[in-house]
Amino acid sequence: MTILKHTKKVSLSDNERIKKDSNFLRGTINEDLDNNLTGGFNPDNIQLIKFHGMYQQDDRDVRLERTYQKLEPLINIMLRCRLPGGVITSKQWLAIHNFSEKYTLYGTIRLTNRQTFQLHGLLKPQLKIAHQLLNKLGLDSIATAGDVNRNVICTVNPMESTIHYQVWKLSKRISEYLLPRSKAYAEIWLNEQKTEFVESEPILGDCYLPRKFKIAIAVPPFNDVDVYANDIGLVAIADNIGNLIGFNVLIGGGLAMTYGDKTTYPRRASEFGYIDAVNILKIIESVITIQRDWGDRSNRKHAKTKYTLVRVGIDTFKQEIENRSGLMFAPVRSYMFTDRGDRFGWSKGINKDYWNLTLFIENGRIFNSSHKLLKHGLAEISKVHSGGFIITTNQNLVISNIHKDKKDIIEALSKEYKLLDDSITLQRKASMACVALPTCPLAMAEAERFLPDFVTKIEHIMCKYNLEKDSIILRVTGCANGCARAMLSEIGLTGRGIGRYNLYLGGDKIGTRIPRLYKENISESEILDILEYTIKLWVKDRNIQESYGDYVVRSGIVKPVLNSEKDFYL
Structure with missing residues (x-):
């Protein structure tokens, strides 16, 4: 050695x-x-709990208010499960659902692009309860950070x-x-x-x-x-x-x-x-x-x-x-x-008697809203489903190994709780963001909360140029870290400050090329103007089946990144 x-x-x-x-x-x-006396850990232990699968965070939305009130920040813990390949049983899912309803500040489950789930908003007295539940379910959070x-x-x-x-x-x-x-x-x-x-x-x-x-x-x-x-x-x-x-x-x-x-x-x-x-x-x-x-x-x-x-x-x-x-x-x-991308909808399994159903989960956030009871719907499915679930690396969810006798039941529940939605565009399915604000301490700008409305604006541009059957790999991160893998997207945004992003262009559709910085520290309106202009050129001059990322490189809008250590900053 x-x-x-x-x-x-x-x-x-x-x-x-x-x-x-x-x-x-x-x-x-x-x-x-x-x-x-405190809701948190000392500085050394903040680093060590990462090895146990946890990050100490605080709710940045209320940080200033709590400072005025002379209170400690609303310290809470994010816990990340170890789940190789993203496979979780229905029994495990239902137990995690019930725990999140009772013990977390936000009542949500967050699917990550590393095929696992995170629970945000755990308070220190609840941590042992969480880990002991995982252990009872045959799960753990060992080495999901650190x-x-x-x-x-x-x-x-x-x-x-x-x-x-x-x-x-x-x-x-x-x-x-x-x-x-x-x-x-x-x-x-x-x-x-x-x-x-x-x-x-x-x-x-x-x-x-x-x-x-x-x-x-x-x-x-x-x-x-x-x-x-x-x-x-x-x-x-x-x-x-x-x-x-x-x-x-x-x-x-x-x-x-x-x-x-x-x-x-x-x-x-x-x-x-x-x-x-x-x-x-x-x-x-x-x-x-x-x-x-x-x-x-x-x-x-x-x-x-x-x-x-x-x-x-x-x-x-x-x-x-x-x-x-x-x-x-x-x-x-x-x-x-x-x-x-993920293969949405129904697909056959290895055994002809079993099916899989892939659902789109925007930003991987499992919660209930006024128009979609996503969290409750998945809980109801887990009560009748004898198979399991698989978290995808695009933050979506597969209901897997559905016996043919349960297929109609699962589909009916999916429709009842509006988990199946034919109106979701290809562009929305090709877009992804990291958590960022309010919980990530590294975030400089919004990502998860920014993306849905931003995609709507991109959809309008795509529709304007008759691109409803096309999509562009779009990813947004709240800082320069790689959590949403923006540096392997056709359009990548990395946060610089509230409402400000770096814009990267020129990655490819299949994830083999790093995009290049096109413009630094710009606003959403500036980004949309640039994207509409380049999309308009793409529609006009593209080769047959040429992707947006390939076009902006071929046309010279950006130079390709060929060797990051030598030419990323050229």
Whole structure:
């Protein structure tokens, strides 16, 4: 094993101190839970609870009012479940629904584009109740945040074909294999007795990884997982009868950047080669341990795998993987992506007696409104549905494995609660936003609350130019982080301030190209003017079936990003 060392002495980031002194992620979390004088945790523990799947937040809508009242901010916790491949049973869903109704400030469930759900608005006294419910349901929130491997995502639907099912099973296996070995989660949240033996973390390391780590598995021709955005992307390769035989391995993707720091940039993962399925865990472990040993622990802005890969070079990184794993990469196998959207409506499962129904969930927010009882409708379905649900990487929901005898019942309930809506446009289905305000502490602008009305305005433009049967991949984030994967969209907006965004253009339809900054720090009206002008040109001059993203590159409206580390800021 090779360990790269810095050529000069550097100080470690404070997160490294926190992890080192945490006694394997325990810290003083228990003491903070007993402290009734505040609704939050101390600064070190705010970082440590992330490893347990939680973020401390406050409601920014009432922050100023509470300051005037000389009150602490309305501190609350967001909890994220670990759900490899997004599969959840009806029983689990109903229990989570009931819990969210009783214990959360907002009464909603939020589906994420990493195929899991989040509960926003938990107060500190309710945290153990939440974790103990998850445990009772066979779930947990371990390692859904922090400097570890996050929720493993894969192309849905596991019930659709043999290879989809095999990939989902592998996503669960990878997730379990890379979990922290520490018993801190069980001790703190499940009240299990403290272990007496000396702990260690053989894969993640006793100080865990330098930064978060993400893995995605795509099944061509669908790239719904945005496989190029991940630290490790696996492209499934099948034999002639549709069985999984191996993977093309992609390494070094990541979409976050820091405004004003041109040493940070979004990057698509690089192809390393093909590996047989039976050996894929060895490759994954090797990549994880290289990032553990070589990643930058002094500057968290440069701590992701993509920066390690660029710093040491692809050839060196590849050689080290082969040294550690004892395996050799074979040449990349042929594959092609054609789409990354969800397949809405009814579809047949592997077994001819079973069906799947994919529902559009705008921004992944499960709630009731005056015109759609989405949350109650899904609860009623979960009471009669013997199958389960699958959260998609586009923040939508599949009611999966519906027996043919229940198909009419599920459809009737879906219509009764207006979960099926034929009026939803292709453009709305192709749009996505992160949570942002009021709960995300990093948000600089609105995203989830901004997107619905903004899409309506885009729909008007599309209709004006007879584009109702077309769509443009549109994504909005409240800051420069990659939560809604705006840096792999045809139109990407990243928040700069209230009502102000950077506008990026020129990604492609299938998620293989980074868009380029077109204009910085502009208002919604300026964005709409630019988009109408470029859409008008697209309609006039496009080639047959040419997407908007491909057109703005071909026409010279923006130059393509060919190599992020060299030309993203040109």
